[in-house]
Amino acid sequence: MTADTDGSDDGSDSLAEEFRAVTRRLRHRTREALAPWDVTPAQSRALGVLIRHGALRLSVLAEHLRIAPRSATEVVDDLEARGLVRRRPDPADRRATLVTPTEEGTHTGAAIRAARRAATEELFDRLAPADREQLARILRTLRD
Secondary structure, eight states: OOOOTTSOOOSHHHHHHHHHHHHHHHHHHHHHHHGGGTOOHHHHHHHHHHHHHOSEEHHHHHHHHTSOHHHHHHHHHHHHHTTSEEEEEETTEEEEEEEEEOHHHHHHHHHHHHHHHHHHHHHHTTSOHHHHHHHHHHHHHHHO
16 A cells, blocks of 8 residues: 555555556456457447447447547448448438448457457456455446
8 A cells, every 4th residue: 555645545546556457457358359350449349339229320439439430430440341330321311321230240249249258257257256246336336
């Protein structure tokens, strides 16, 4: 534990470091899980959003991903080049474009989701069931 600037030692620095170490490990496992498909975490997330929500405008996809529309365009360009998504005109507005997963994208997205889930489970399986439940409760509290 480290001392705060006022000399107190509440352990928050140590807790933050431990949390960052676990998130780094989780990100590393996610990258490893995505390696067989040669997709980035952003591409994986975008494909997952499109599979869950169906056809979306780029701006709506960007909102779901919490990224700039320009960044969403780059992600979709890469997914489209791989044949995982396709663009089509929005029937409600000819000026707009919808992005939708292809059949291959849907299959790939399901495989990616299973691989990510397995990588996550492998990390959290080290915890006893009661500890996992308590951690889930704590994380929900921090998230909300």
